[in-house]
Amino acid sequence: xxxxxxxxxxxxxxxxxxxxxxxxxxxxxxxxxxxxxxxxxxxxxxxxxxxxxxxxxxxxxxxxxxxxxxxxxxxxxxxxxxxxxxxxxxxxxxxxxxxxxxxxxxxxxxxxxxxxxxxxxxxxxxxxxxxxxxxxxxxxxxxxxxxxxxxxxxxxxxxxxxxxxxxxxxxxxxxxxxxxxxxxxxxxxxxxxxxxxxxxxxxxxxxxxxxxxxxxxxxxxxxxxxxxxxxxxxxxxxxxxxxxxxxxxxxxxxxxxxxxxxxxxxxxxxxxxxxxxxxxxxxxxxxxxxxxxxxxxxxxxxxxxxxxxxxxxxxxxxxxxxxxxxxxxxxxxxxxxxxxxxxxxxxxxxxxxxxxxxxxxxxxxxxxxxxxxxxxxxxxxxxxxxxxxxxxxxxxxxxxxxxxxxxxxxxxxxxxxxxxxxxxxxxxxxxxxxxxxxxxxxxxxxxxx
Numbered sequence: 271x272x273x274x275x276x277x278x279x280x281x282x283x284x285x286x287x288x289x290x291x292x293x294x295x296x297x298x299x300x301x302x303x304x305x306x307x308x309x310x311x312x313x314x315x316x317x318x319x320x321x322x323x324x325x326x327x328x329x330x331x332x333x334x335x336x337x338x339x340x341x342x343x344x345x346x347x348x349x350x351x352x353x354x355x356x357x358x359x360x361x362x363x364x365x366x367x368x369x370x371x372x373x374x375x376x377x378x379x380x381x382x383x384x385x386x387x388x389x390x391x392x393x394x395x396x397x398x399x400x401x402x403x404x405x406x407x408x409x410x411x412x413x414x415x416x417x418x419x420x421x422x423x424x425x426x427x428x429x430x431x432x433x434x435x436x437x438x439x440x441x442x443x444x445x446x447x448x449x450x451x452x453x454x455x456x457x458x459x460x461x462x463x464x465x466x467x468x469x470x471x472x473x474x475x476x477x478x479x480x481x482x483x484x485x486x487x488x489x490x491x492x493x494x495x496x497x498x499x500x501x502x503x504x505x506x507x508x509x510x511x512x513x514x515x516x517x518x519x520x521x522x523x524x525x526x527x528x529x530x531x532x533x534x535x536x537x538x539x540x541x542x543x544x545x546x547x548x549x550x551x552x553x554x555x556x557x558x559x560x561x562x563x564x565x566x567x568x569x570x571x572x573x574x575x576x577x578x579x580x581x582x583x584x585x586x587x588x589x590x591x592x593x594x595x596x597x598x599x600x601x602x603x604x605x606x607x608x609x610x611x612x613x614x615x616x617x618x619x620x621x622x623x624x625x626x627x628x629x630x631x632x633x634x635x636x637x638x639x640x641x642x643x644x645x646x647x648x649x650x651x652x653x654x655x656x657x658x659x660x661x662x663x664x665x666x667x668x669x670x671x672x673x674x675x676x677x678x679x680x681x682x683x684x685x686x687x688x689x690x691x692x693x694x695x696x697x698x699x700x701x702x703x704x705x706x707x708x709x710x711x712x713x714x715x716x717x718x719x
Contacts, residue, residue, distance in 0.1 A: 275651055275686040276534050276658030276700060277678075278321045278361070279314040280503070281307060283338045285665040286540050288569070288628045289560035291338035295668040301341045308354045310667055317674035318688050320699055321359030321390060323483075323503070323660065324348070328368055329400030333569070336562035345377050352385035359696035361390035361483055361501075367416055368396055368405045371426035371459075371466050378480045379431060379472040387476030387695030390501065392483040393494075395420050399576045417490040422461035424482070424498050429457035431479035433469035435709035453709060477695045478705030487515060488607075496522030500702050501534045503660045505605060505633045507612055512537050512634075512655035534700050537655065538633030540662040541643045543672045550637045557664060558625045566624030569631065573605050584621040588613045605632045633662055640676035647677070648684060 280286070284296040299306040314322050324344035331339060344362035351360055360381070364374055374391075382389040395416035402410040411419075435453035442448075457468025484491070484499035495502050496519055506512035520530035544550030563584060571577055577594050590613055596606035609632060612618070618626065629635045636646050650656040663669035681687040692699065 272685070273657075274688065274701070275647070275681060276501075276536060277319045277687065278323050278359075278501075278503070278536055278658070278660050279310065279319055279670065280323045280325070280538070280660050280662045281310055281666065282325060282662070283341065283666075285669065286629065286631070286633075286662040287554075287557040287664040288337055288565050289557050289562075290665045292560045293557060293665050296665050297667060301338060304342075304347075304350055307342070307347060307351060310670065311351050311355050311358060311360075313667065313670065313674060315355050315358040317678050318691055319358060319661075320658070321361050321388075321696060322351075323361040323390075323392065324363060325392070326363040326365070326394075327398060327401075328365065328396055329398050329404055331398075331400065331568065331572075333565045335564075337565045345381070348381055348389065349384060352381060352388070355385075355388075357388070357691045359388050359390060359481070359699065360385055361392055361481070363392040363394055365394050365396040365401075366420040366423040367411070368401065369423075371423055371430060371464055372468075372470075374423075375427040375430040375470055376472055378427075379470065379475045382475035382477055382480055383472070387697070389475075389477070390481035390483045390696060392485060392503070393420065393424065393498070394485065398572060413488065413490055417494055419463045420494060421497075422463040425461060426457070426459045426464045426466045428479065429459050430466065430468050430470040431475070432705075432708050433457050434472075434474040435707060436474055439473055455708070474707070477697050478707065481696050481700065481702065487605075492519060492522065495519055495533070496528070497526055499533055500697075501536060501700060504535060504537050505608060505631075506537050506655075507608055507632065507634060509650055509653065509655050511608070511611075512650065513653060516655055529703075532702055534657045534702075536658050536660040537650070538662050539636060539647070539659040540629055540633055540664050541636040541638070541646075541669070541673065541677075542664055543638065543640055543643055543669060543677065545639065547638050547642065550639065553664065553669070554625075554629065554635075554637060558628065561625065561628055563621070563624060566628055569627065570609075570624065573609060573632075574599055579620070582620050584624075585619050587617055587619055588623060589617065590614050608632050629664060633660075635664075640672070640680055643673070643677050644680040644684070647681065648686060651686065 284291045290296045311322050326344050348360045348362045378391050399410050438453035439449050440447045454469050457466050459466040481500050482498050483501045484495045485503040516535050542550045542553035574594050590610050593610050596610050599606040
């Protein structure tokens with residue numbers, strides 16, 4: 271079977287550039303308006319994309335005066351979109367640091383039932399420094415502790431999702447038998463962070479559990495992804511970096527006994543598209559002209575765990591000495607490493623760096639005609655850099671409309687992307703194996719992810 275390109279639409283604000291909310295081509299709808307997300311979801315479904323995705327922030331942040339904030343909570347939003355769409359995958363972010371396994375297992379099992387098997391869980395450990403105080407903690411715990419908790423969390427929810435057999439519910443009115451108790455088992459999880467009795471009080475969902483999605487790229491994040499992730503949203507500023515990451519993850523997965531084809535790697539791509547390259551360049555120029563330095567500085571500071579960059583002048587040429595050691599950052603370590611690598615490679619001014627990060631926060635940005643963007647996608651796909659892309663339009667909905675109407679048909683004509691959906695769940699669409707059940711007699715019992 272020919273390898274198939276996968277595309278996910280990442281819906282963020284009014285677009286992925288931090289000033290998209292001010293641009294005349296962006297939506298004027300409120301970020302709390304369901305119709306905005308419904309229209310984007312239906313447009314992505316019409317283009318036959320694999321899925322749509324919502325990130326999450328557990329703190330408001332300090333840049334509210336000049337940046338659009340206040341998006342809806344993503345798990346709740348997926349419940350609404352499950353009823354308004356019929357085929358596209360729906361992925362929401364939920365934190366292992368600020369949730370409990372039993373509640374999260376119930377939420378995502380419910381969503382998978384409501385959507386007919388179209389749900390994915392983006393597993394995050396929540397690096398934002400401001401989140402801890404919103405959950406009764408004085409300070410954010412370190413990255414090692416967050417990943418240790420995440421491992422235990424995933425093991426616990428996996429056992430909960432596996433506590434019902436597929437045939438546990440009989441629903442026989444004549445005999446008076448609703449379910450077979452012998453086909454429902456306690457999770458009985460006792461780990462380093464969680465003790466969960468179970469069983470889950472929701473039957474096994476259509477996929478068995480949601481598709482596991484992950485986005486960390488630090489050493490800890492890569493090890494976690496190789497063990498659990500089935501789709502990875504990753505950020506790379508160069509194709510070479512993406513190729514190295516792709517090979518490393520697939521190698522680590524193989525060493526753990528997993529098939530490399532059971533992890534779909536989707537780098538972020540934020541493309542400004544125009545009928546000419548000059549027209550596409552004007553998109554970035556217009557967005558950058560609307561930027562406010564305080565927003566970029568706040569975002570840069572958060573990537574480095576709250577480090578103060580305010581002493582730097584906007585037109586100062588940067589060096590790596592202007593940044594904390596990224597290997598010691600306890601916030602977004604992989605993004606901090608990517609940023610310092612860019613500074614070492616290109617020596618931008620602070621203003622130039624902020625403009626670069628404003629577009630997609632450390633993801634790959636591109637500029638060009640539909641043909642040029644299709645060329646980039648095909649090149650990364652065939653070069654071993656990607657199994658597809660996490661599409662991050664700089665302005666919503668207009669730049670996604672161009673991507674869907676002009677880039678996607680080019681990918682179809684090149685034999686890379688589907689024309690219609692096949693039957694099945696999100697897991698089927700991504701080419702993933704069914705989730706094994708402890709009740710399956712043909713396979714050894716596995717009580718973890």
